[in-house]
Amino acid sequence: MLYLVRHAPGRGGGWRESVDMALTGAAFGVTTLVWFEAAPLKVLARRADHGDLLAELTGFGVRCVARRDDLPAGLDGIEGLDDSALHGLRHSAAQLVIL
Amino acid sequence: MIKVSLLVTAGPQRPGALTALHTAQAVARSSHQLYRIFFYGDGVHLANRLARRGDLACDAQRGWQTLVAEHGWPASVCVGAALKRGISDSEEARRAGLNDVSGTLADGFTLVGLGDWVDALTQSDRVVHFG
Numbered sequence: 001m002l003y004l005v006r007h008a009p010g011r012g013g014g015w016r017e018s019v020d021m022a023l024t025g026a027a028f029g030v031t032t033l034v035w036f037e038a039a040p041l042k043v044l045a046r047r048a049d050h051g052d053l054l055a056e057l058t059g060f061g062v063r064c065v066a067r068r069d070d071l072p073a074g075l076d077g078i079e080g081l082d083d084s085a086l087h088g089l090r091h092s093a094a095q096l097v098i099l
Numbered sequence: 100m101i102k103v104s105l106l107v108t109a110g111p112q113r114p115g116a117l118t119a120l121h122t123a124q125a126v127a128r129s130s131h132q133l134y135r136i137f138f139y140g141d142g143v144h145l146a147n148r149l150a151r152r153g154d155l156a157c158d159a160q161r162g163w164q165t166l167v168a169e170h171g172w173p174a175s176v177c178v179g180a181a182l183k184r185g186i187s188d189s190e191e192a193r194r195a196g197l198n199d200v201s202g203t204l205a206d207g208f209t210l211v212g213l214g215d216w217v218d219a220l221t222q223s224d225r226v227v228h229f230g
Contacts, residue, residue, distance in 0.1 A: 001220065013183055017140055020179065024213035030220060095220065097106060097228050099140065 001025055002033045002093035008043035009053055015040065018099040019056060026060040033063045033089060036078060038070040045072035054078065065089065102134040104219035106228040110141030111150070116159035119229035120166065127170060135173045135219040138208075142229075143181045146174070148205035167207035175219075178210040 003022050007014025018034075026032040034057060036044075044050040054077040057064055068080035081089070090096060103126045109115030119136075126133045138146055145163045167174045181204070182191060188210055189202040204210065220226055 013180075014140070017180060020213060021139065021216065025217050025220060028214070028217040028221070030217060095226050095228075097108075098230050099108065 002096045004035045004098045006037045008040040026062050036066045101224040102132045104135040104223040104226045107138050107142035108140035108230045111144050111159045115229040120162045134223045137216050138176045146176045146208040147186045149203050164205040174208045175211040175215045176208050
């Protein structure tokens with residue numbers, strides 16, 4: 001299951017709803033990947049609590065990825081991938097949900 | 100026969116809400132099983148019986164609410180996303196201390212937890228997302 005997340009934390013409820021959806025699947029044993037777009041990455045990098053926010057996901061075994069060129073330094077827990085690797089993930093995922 | 104579930108995150112003003120409705124109708128008319136329709140994010144507005152909006156949004160809401168009520172489609176609305184947007188059934192309204200409110204959830208829709216989304220994911224042969 002691949003979630004493409006466009007919402008940044010702290011803006012409306014989109015981040016929380018995205019995380020809750022991914023976490024629930026992971027908690028029930030669904031292999032879950034979260035692919036962050038550039039906008040949430042920029043906000044995450046500025047937040048002091050980004051480690052806690054990401055640990056929520058990685059602690060449940062959710063694999064977090066982003067385009068390598070979009071990934072700011074210091075966001076441990078998010079794996080930077082090149083375009084072909086992301087393309088491969090997208091095509092190998094059983095389902096893709098864009099939130 | 101395959102089991103099909105729909106995830107609807109498109110709000111009433113987005114074309115995806117109507118496309119999802121047409122897809123649900125097509126699946127219901129086919130030999131396949133419409134296993135679950137899960138409303139999440141702004142998609143929960145489609146289950147608000149009191150909402151009145153512009154033309155496209157009105158069509159989508161009216162269409163969903165009419166067909167869910169008439170055909171008994173398995174329409175599940177995420178309770179967390181719904182309550183955040185002022186949509187509740189009478190039980191949730193009572194729980195919030197609003198004893199004189201009968202709820203805003205349209206007939207035929209059910210408030211559920213995210214576990215029902217996982218159930219749709221794991222039990223369906225195909226899940227289609229409309230955002």
